[in-house]
Amino acid sequence: MGKEQALAEIKQAVAANKVMVYSKSYCPYCIKAKTALNQFIKPSQYTVVELDQRSDTDVMQDALLEITGGRSVPRVFINGKFLGGGDDTAAAAANGSLQKLLSEAGVL
Secondary structure (H helix, E strand, O other): OOHHHHHHHHHHHHOOOOOOEOOOOOOOHHHHHHHHHHHHOOHHOEEEOOOOHHHOOHHHHHHHHHOOOOOOOEEEOOEEEEOOOHHHHHHHHHHHHHHHHHHHHHHO
């Protein structure tokens, strides 16, 4: 897959899913982000793409860099907007803003 296809796939997925997480299954920061989300919603209420289980990991991460300004995972999107990574998502859970964003997105 080329970068243009990856960009299109990410944009479509972010638009179609109220909560979208780009992750790697073994990444501690990704686990941190999913744990923060799991405080408020069930794993079935959000979509996760495990990039380490795809053959186009690098292309997808390059596309995420273009969209979010960062290539690292996780990349968490709520209601079409980029929230941040693992630390950002955990901080949002701690300060109450994650619950507010999830509520505004209609998933709470």
